[in-house]
Amino acid sequence: MKRAILIALALLFSPLVSQAEPLPHIPLPMETPVISPRVVVGQTEEVSVCCNPATGYNWFVIDVLPEDAPVELTVDYVPSEELICGSPGYTRVLLRGLHPGKLSVRLGYLRPREKGVPPLHTITLEIDVVPAAE
DSSP: OHHHHHHHHHHHHHHHHHOOSOOOOOOBOTTOOEEOOEEEBTOEEEEEEEEOGGGTOEEEEOSOOOTTOSEEEEEEEEEOSSOOTTOOEEEEEEEEEOSSEEEEEEEEEEOTTSTTOOOSEEEEEEEEEEOOOO
């Protein structure tokens, strides 16, 4: 009995101990109200949030960025590795630093076809773009 328990524990924990690859990407939950990414000028950082567009909802930038924004934002959907109809994935926001500065941007989890309806969830990105180290 004791040997069976030891074997079961070894099998349970062996993937954790022997894993040489990095853990899979884990997006932030929707309930995260504020995210404060730090971006270096000339580099790109990623912020990812859970979503399921099969419900009609997805994350969208709801603030208009100023022309002199210190970052360039790219938003896209990444499906889960299980390609099953209705399976969730995540929204990836790529932030590329253009010049030093700070910017606050809101993302809304909404259905784009529903005009005038507030987002189900919102997330604020408090972005800090810093100069590259010389």
